[in-house]
Amino acid sequence: MHDSQDIETATTAVATEGRPDDKTRRYDRQLRLWAATGQAALENARLLVISGSATSTSILKNLVLPGVGHFTILDHTEVTPEDAGNNFFLEGPSSIGKSRAEEAVRLLCELNEGVVGKADTGNVAEILDKNPSYFESFSLVIAHNLHPVLLDKLSTLLWSDPTYPILAVVNSAGFLAEFSLQFHEHAIIESHSDTTPSLRIDKAFPALLEYAKSLDFSSMDSMEHSHIPYVVILVRALEDWKKQHDGKSPQTYDQKKEFKAKILDMKLKIDEENFDEAEAQAYRCWTETNVPSDIAPLFDDPQLDSLSPTSPLFFHLLYALKKFAAQPPHVLPLTSTLPDMKASTASYIHLQRLYKDQTTEEKRTFTSFLQVPVDDDLVDSFVKNAHGLKVLRGKKWGLLDASPEQLAEKLSMSPRETSTHLAMSALRASTIKHPDIRPTAEILTSEAKALLPPGTELPEEFSNAIGELVRAPTADLPNTAALLGGLVAQEVIKMITKQYIPIDGCCVIDLIETWTGMI
Template sequence: MSTQVQPDNKTRRYDRQLRLWAASGQSALENARLLVISASATSSSILKNLVLPGVGHFTILDPAKVTPRDAGNNFFLEGASSIGKSRAEEAVRLLLELNDGVEGKADTSSLENILDTNPGYFSAFTLVIAHNLEPKLLGRLSALLWADDTLPILVAVNSAGFLGEFYIQFHEHPIIDSHSENTPSLRIDKAFPALQEYAMSLDFANMDPTEHGHIPYVVILVRALADWKAAHDGKPPQTSDEKKQFKEGLQSMKVKFDEENFDEAEAQAYRCWTETRVPSDIQALFQDPQLGTLSPQSPPFFHLLDALRKFSLEPPHTLPLTSSLPDMKANTANYIELQKLYKTRAEEEKAHFKSLLAVPLDDALIDSFVKNAHGLKVLRGKRYGAVDADAVALASAISNNPKAGATHLALSALARVSSSSPTVEEITAAAQALLPPGTELPEEFENAVGELARSPTADLPNTAAFLGGLVAQEVIKMITKQYVPIDSYCVVDLIETWTGIV
């Protein structure tokens, strides 16, 4: 009598997110250490969305005391009873109530003092999040973190009223599991020997009709393509007439009119004449400069990428086969048999891939890399503020996306106005100073500048909640190195309810 193993408490608690980023992603999240600068409503909302899924540790750096204004807009303070207490300590205490598996700490030191006397402070963290930081301090912080690529990623968040934006500063971000929508190749046009032998061994003509209606379309196509090549000098269908003739041949193989597996084969027939090769975006990665300077100290990703390059240079000049199969019309026995063939071949190719590695690496990492080789990404970022420092680049970005560009320009201009109650004229003048002389401001700028002049320091609960979800989502992508994060300014307008990228 078999016994069913019940999932443990951790698996039950995190079940939904484990489906999104698996155990490897959860482990990365639990090992992360975050530094959050300021216990504002927005910062607290970001943290809420990171504490709930189980980030390992967070520290809130904030020397301020809770004001009546804070108590009125931050749900992670206890109203009037929090007023006068440490803002960091109150936020940490209440955020920790959300998840007893997370560690949190309050630090009431001054960021400016840390930058002056203890710049090594930041090396203990995986990622730093700063909300509405005073521009000069933000500039110093971003410069410090950018100067050494071993220091943490910076997420700079700015908001005012119903407008906001965030930017992720990172040097290099390789992604193995991008959750690409592209599916791995079934390699029908370059069938491996065991699959070819299996397809050719079946006696289609004398098969039981029920069995015939459950042959997987992969097997049908491999067999049909082999028969076609035998009659056409070893070449697949090439012209439109030949492709039409090939599809008609698939339909003629039916023994009953309603055999869905043959309809599937016809729909997938393009795989027979579309050559399986390394996708162009993966080919481009083989030119990455990191591969030219590979050493034992290089990041594991680039050792894996180098092995993939070597693998692709050998016949059949493809990516390693993966054992995952799509759903298809087939009975259980036929589907399992096909799956066994793919799994055996995938294991053989993975073993060969491992032999091409110049350094030993963890088997789980190799498995993940091979499985997701069709969706690899390498992102390279820019220092925070680099676009604003280049007037021509900024003007071009605004021209390409006037709506989001105008809001970003207004927020950047607001940061350069020293007045605590800036006027429309002051923000407009600061915006024009960021652009090449004579550049006309986009029409959309008027709406953005009006909102910023009305509420230049307002940290509204609804804006905080929306930004909290967006920023936390991107932070999780960076920590887990899964999915593709936004590598530019993400702008939010909750007046007209839209988001955009600059």
């Protein structure tokens, strides 16, 4: 096997073969998930990770391996024996007494030569006080078990300007953990949505309709007849039906049944699968194609009313989409992906050509609504993914705990998740008020009650959660760290690549009972 050959032999063997370089080979398995665009975004990202704890390094490991561009660990502490025992990215006992940031960065960098890592032994408290602009050079900041006072300052600072980095807040104690992302706005084009765009059988575009009407089914030989694509059969059958029904598609259950029966009646031979396919897909004739209910609300986005040449391109594209959908037939632009179907190669190619031409045409219309020049690849991507667009609006970290009523409501709706969150919040509060006392059940309970409207009953789930916190308030178990590292890094990658839909809210994790939940 020739896996370890250098770039030269890997790329020059034959000029035409388009063989990938070592980098593509290293990242092969993930490129199949987020493609070259996602990889490029990852490589342009700059991360700041506050603390070199086991959880922090576990998160970083999962970002260094796929090739994040840069990371800095900010940690002024030294490696303790506990650290050496639970943190895989320290060199065991020999790291004890050395800078935690420097040791962790050195070992993490070994994982991937393409990643630049930097250790900063500065004190986050001082930086927040004296040099707040320090944070601006990063694209995303991750804070694990940061002291609640500092966390409050940091989140307030990063929230103060929408262009400041995204903040990932991660807190864990023993088998319990929670994390959330603080961002103002996150627009996703490539959401990798499962829904497939409409084929527009119910609103056939002129060329498709013309083609379906022009075919003379009765004069076809049996070979041809059994290979008419179901899309064409349906467009034709629907057109014929409408002629007899005041231009309406089948409405009632009986009409739909009748329509399906008519399709099967069109068969010349019993085994014509294309007509079976058409019957199975007949619902497309009465499922009206319009702007999907997930997309329509995006058109009300306030950003669209105040577009300027410097507004994000996403909103310029969204504006054009809104204009496009405002025109009849009030649909999203066509995308030319035809599914697999029973057809002859010739008829399939012809149909594909019709869809492709219409797609090009509609893209031209769409582009004409754009008020700023947009790169053609981006337009293509936007149009292709238009049915899966997503805009998330985030909240400032800690907003939930600021509203006792809201917290009480969540507690009654999802007691398990909210109880665990409340216990973590109580632990933070007690760290501030009683910095030198190991938290007890009594302290945590009273801190939790202080967050809720007076007189609110705490459910049983709450006692379970504080039980774990009282037992292990500061423990960073390697296995919890590993799992949390995976979950957090996953969401960070989604944010950086702007692909797939990240969590929206606070993710609570209980590894005693093995569950996760969102509040």
